[in-house]
Amino acid sequence: MRIILFTGKGGVGKTTVAASTALKCAQEGKKTLIISTDPAHSLSDALSLKLGPEPQEIADNLFAQEFDVYYSMQKHWDNMRNLMNTIFRWRGVKNVVAEELSVLPGMEEASAFLWLEKYYQEGEYDVIVIDSAPTGETLTLLSLPQVAKSWMTKAFNSKNIAVKTVTKGVKFFTGVPLDKGLEELDELFNKLEKIQEVFLNPEIASIRIVTNPERMVIKEARRAYTYLQLYGYNVDGVVINRILPEKNVGSAFKYYVESQKEYIEEIEETFQPLPILKVQHQGREVFGLEQLSKIGNSVYADHTASEVLYLDKPFEIFENSKGYFFKTKLPFAKEGDIELNKFGDELVINLGNRRRSLILPRFANFLKLGEYRFKDSYLVVALEK
Numbered sequence: 559m560r561i562i563l564f565t566g567k568g569g570v571g572k573t574t575v576a577a578s579t580a581l582k583c584a585q586e587g588k589k590t591l592i593i594s595t596d597p598a599h600s601l602s603d604a605l606s607l608k609l610g611p612e613p614q615e616i617a618d619n620l621f622a623q624e625f626d627v628y629y630s631m632q633k634h635w636d637n638m639r640n641l642m643n644t645i646f647r648w649r650g651v652k653n654v655v656a657e658e659l660s661v662l663p664g665m666e667e668a669s670a671f672l673w674l675e676k677y678y679q680e681g682e683y684d685v686i687v688i689d690s691a692p693t694g695e696t697l698t699l700l701s702l703p704q705v706a707k708s709w710m711t712k713a714f715n716s717k718n719i720a721v722k723t724v725t726k727g728v729k730f731f732t733g734v735p736l737d738k739g740l741e742e743l744d745e746l747f748n749k750l751e752k753i754q755e756v757f758l759n760p761e762i763a764s765i766r767i768v769t770n771p772e773r774m775v776i777k778e779a780r781r782a783y784t785y786l787q788l789y790g791y792n793v794d795g796v797v798i799n800r801i802l803p804e805k806n807v808g809s810a811f812k813y814y815v816e817s818q819k820e821y822i823e824e825i826e827e828t829f830q831p832l833p834i835l836k837v838q839h840q841g842r843e844v845f846g847l848e849q850l851s852k853i854g855n856s857v858y859a860d861h862t863a864s865e866v867l868y869l870d871k872p873f874e875i876f877e878n879s880k881g882y883f884f885k886t887k888l889p890f891a892k893e894g895d896i897e898l899n900k901f902g903d904e905l906v907i908n909l910g911n912r913r914r915s916l917i918l919p920r921f922a923n924f925l926k927l928g929e930y931r932f933k934d935s936y937l938v939v940a941l942e943k
Contacts, residue, residue, distance in 0.1 A: 559678060559762060560588075560685045560864045564797075565786075566768035567778040568692035571799040574844050574853065575768050575837065576689035577604045581847060582854030582863040584620035588684040590864075591621045591677065595670040596691040599624045606846040617847055621683070623673075630669035668750060675753040685864045697785055697912070700757065760792035760869050766835075768797045769825065771818035776825060780890045781910075783829070787872045787887050788907065788914050794867040796829050797857065798822060799837045828890070833867045875918075881925055881942040884918075893932040898939060900927040905939070 564576040573596070580592035591613055594601040601624055602609045607616055611626040670688075677683055690696040757763045765786055769779040779796065786793050801822070802815050826834050835857050844853065854863065861867060874885045888896070888909065897908040903923040905916045918941070928940030 559681060559683065560866075561674070561678075561688065561757070561763040562685065562864070563688040563690055563696070563763070563765045564768055565690045565696040565765060565782060566692070567775050570768045570770050570775055571837075571844075572768040573600045573604045573689050574850070575766075575797050575799055575857070576687050577601065578850040578854035578857065579766075579863050580622075580685070580687040581617065581620060581850050582858050583685045583687065584617060585851070585854070586863060587619065588864055589619050589621075589682070590685040590687060591623065591683045592687040592689065593623045593625065593670070593673070594689045595625055596689060598691075601689050604845055604850070625670050625673065627669050630673065668746070671750050671753050672746065674756075675749045678753065678756055697782075697789070700754075700786070700789055700791060758790050760794075761866060763792065764794040764866055765791050766795045766797055766867075767793060768799055770800050771798055771821035771825070773821065776821060779825075780828065784888055784890050784909070785912050787889060788909060788912065790872050792866075792868075792870055792872070793832065794869070795833045795835055796825060797835045797837060798825060800839045801836055802839050831868070833861070835861075881928070881940065882922070884916075884939045884941060886937050886939075887935055888932070888937050889935045891932065891935075891937070896930075896932060896937060898927060898930055900941075907937075 562579065564572045564579070566572045573594070577592060580590050583590040592601065593613075594609075599609075601622065605616060605622060607622070609622050609624045611624065611629040613621040613623040616622050674686065674688075677686060767779050767782055767786075769775050783793055783796075802811060802818060804815055804819075822836075837853055837857055840849065840853070844850065857863075870887070872887045876883055876885065884905065886907075891909055895910055899906040899908075903918045903920055905918055905922075905927075907914045907916065922941055925941040925943060928942040930937060930939040932938075
């Protein structure tokens with residue numbers, strides 16, 4: 559199976575690019591599913607079709623789905639929802655509010671991952687294309703399994719006296735057994751962990767960044783690339799969308815056309831050696847399979863839509879005489895923006911307002927954080943004995 563996730567700043571046209579990619583994959587003979595994790599759900603508009611919370615066939619080899627967190631909770635994780643709902647009601651929260659609160663923070667993103675885990679295990683589709691939310695929400699989605707597992711360990715550990723007390727108290731006062739809900743919650747986080755391993759396999763999962771030839775959008779794309787590399791995900795391409803033609807444009811767009819040429823050169827230079835795919839401005843709104851097909855044929859004229867366009871190794875660990883050193887790629891980062899801390903076998907990298915916790919091999923618990931340097935887009939950290 560191939561999984562291709564599209565991300566980018568809101569409004570760059572990633573839904574259009576994702577939908578055209580999925581259609582192209584289907585036309586190349588791959589059974590393809592395109593799914594939207596964006597709560598705004600503009601995929602229906604791009605396809606000019608009404609979509610639901612289950613996959614539906616919309617063309618030969620092409621299926622589409624828009625996630626609904628409440629539908630997902632009711633169908634697959636009802637015991638867990640009842641667990642949270644019961645606890646909130648036991649604490650005096652009114653029924654309607656308790657129902658709302660029973661959807662845990664991040665559950666919308668988690669439901670997307672859990673559907674993906676289901677499809678991966680079943681192996682029904684050759685390609686899954688994900689039209690994700692804007693960059694910030696995408697980073698939340700991709701870092702969720704790591705955060706959720708930590709939260710699960712701390713909050714619902716079987717040895718946690720507080721949890722035992724609460725569950726016994728709820729059962730005593732309400733008569734509702736909570737064991738099934740806790741088991742379901744534990745299974746949920748285990749599935750999140752498994753699908754993250756799939757996403758971290760660059761031969762299966764790729765992320766493609768969609769941008770426009772505009773200054774602010776390019777900056778957002780560069781930040782996204784840095785953070786995706788920080789989290790260990792393989793970015794295999796950049797798509798420049800809405801490129802105006804250089805000829806036959808009015809005087810009102812003359813300056814824009816001139817400036818976009820400079821921005822396209824900047825993108826090609828700063829994102830090398832990533833493949834740069836280009837989408838010409840269509841001169842009108844893009845919706846429907848016919849228009850999406852034209853874009854897909856243009857974008858992937860030199861590639862197969864589902865192929866891995868680029869492979870990279872964002873993380874490596876080496877041994878030396880003093881101990882070990884850890885090497886990670888952080889494109890566009892500056893040495894002054896990086897702050898490191900080590901707690902036992904956990905290495906914490908702070909980059910701007912982002913934090914990544916890396917769990918090192920257990921022996922690293924006895925190693926000290928040594929010097930680190932930043933050179934040629936790589937952060938090299940010494941772990942000394």
